[in-house]
Amino acid sequence: MQEQGWGRARVLEALKATRDEDYTFVDGEILGSMCTAPHEIAVAAHAQFLETNLGDPGHFPGTARLEVEVLADLAALFHAPQGAAGRIVSGGTEANLLACLLAKAATGKSQVVLPASAHFSFEKAARLMELDLVHVPVGRDGRADVEAMTKAVGPKTALMVAVAGTTELGLVDPIEPLAWFCQENKLRLHVDAAYGGYLLPFLADAGRTPVPFDFSLPGVWSLSADPHKGGMATIPAGALLVRDGHAWDAIAVASPYLSTRTQSTLLGTRPGAPVAAAWAVHRHLGRAGFASVAETCLDNAAYLAAKLRGLGVEMVAAPELAVVTFRHRDPSALQQRLQGHGFRVNLVTRMGAVRIVVNPHVSRATLDRFLKALPACL
Ligand SMILES: Cc1ncc(COP(=O)(O)O)c(C=O)c1O
Structure with missing residues (x-):
């Protein structure tokens, strides 16, 4: 300096x-x-909320309410049932890390079965949590191969991953049959809709054939979508929703000197500004x-x-x-x-x-x- x-x-x-x-x-x-x-409205909202910290929400009850409302919008958009709960996180990577952490905490197992097309954030999860990633080659159409995915599952599997909008090709995996398999076999399925999350719910309105991908499929356990991608919010803003909201308790860490008893996101200090930005875009559009x-x-x-x-x-x-x-x-x-x-x-x-x-x-x-x-x- x-x-x-x-x-x-x-x-x-x-x-x-x-x-x-x-x-x-x-x-x-x-x-x-x-x-x-x-x-443009996200930029204006972000500027208004620059000093807000959702890691210590007691100081910022207004901003904390915006997080609840953005999550409620997303829960409705993705047909999450009563009892589901989510967190606004820093993006698709944190959402995927948390999905793995939640599954590991819930099952005590550490194997993750995922298509070869899944985002590299799962590699980070594997390093941090000593996960055993089973990358399954995709089918000829570039999407997850249902038969190969289900065959890769075993007694050590904590989580299966499907992608709703792959990073390289924007393809949606056949989530419906994977979800049925997971439902029947009491397995957790995480849908990574970091990219597709703000496109897929609107396919019918856009004159396209809707594709089932969300909590309307009973086998879907968690789902991530990024306000800072299709949501046109400011960076950093991701979201992770989990069907059984109590699952978050298993990864909660006591935060004694803050205004919350516990935290269950990876970030401690958590920016409120992108949450306000996401809220603004939701309300405006x-x-x-x-x-x-x-x-x-x-x-x-x-x-x-x-x-x-x-x-x-x-x-x-x-x-x-x-x-x-x-x-x-x-x-x-x-x-x-x-x-x-x-x-x-x-x-x-x-x-x-x-x-x-x-x-x-x-x-x-x-x-x-x-x-x-x-x-x-x-
Ligand atoms: C499908 C998918 N998942 C996760 C991520 C990671 O998101 P982020 O870069 O916001 O952490 C991306 C990023 O492009 C993605 O395409």
Whole structure:
């Protein structure tokens, strides 16, 4: 740290110059991220709640109520039954870690059966909790292979995982048969809807065929969804809901000097600002608003995929949600060339592919600019 402090203007100028080095969502530069530009009302709400700490909610009863209300919205959206309970967490990773911790605490077992397409956050869970991860190869369609998943289960299994919107392809696993299997075999099923959680509930409103994925399936034990992805809240905001709310007691840690008796999230000090942001977007958009955003994203993804096919580009899988992943003989070189045109796409190295996530900030105009630049880069 330098000896003397800088004036305010100098600090802010330095920060502005630094921020200008970053790419942005709003200018349509970032095309491969699971996150998106926070909604304008989320930004305003976040600014109002900057000092709030949900780790010590006695000081912030208003903010604590917002958490309860966001969770109630999500419980209703995902058809959670009476008695379910959730927590707002820092994102999809914390939600997956907690789902594993809850299952391990409830069963005393440490094996997790999951499709090979599951997010790498489970690797972190495995390291932290000494879990035995059984990665099951996906089927030819890129989704969890039901038969192979059920065969992988054994007496040591604490948890099965299914993904509702995979990170690489945006595919939804066949959750219904997996949930029935788990129900019949008294096994816990965690649905990772970090990405799909704000799209799947609106498929019917968006003119698509609904896909069962949530607590309406009796075998679904827990479900995560990220307000800081499709919920257009500010970072960091994830959510984990558990069918049997009492399950949280098993991982609760006494927090003696705070205004709660216990905590059961990984974070201690927990930001209230993104929770206020999520609440603001929920109230401002309502179901109809989210459905309209979902429809636009799905339509734009279908548009992009059709145009890419027209250019002779091969999709890894037909887009189910709003992830468009296509093969290229040299994805890194393509990524570099696109960056030269101001577009940041992500690599899916193990598939020799490039990924675009058609999130709310990715407009039709942006896609048209991208499609104009693409042929010279291919
Ligand atoms: C399916 C899925 N689960 C979990 C995560 C992790 O979420 P986060 O990066 O918010 O921790 C992601 C991130 O992209 C994801 O796609």
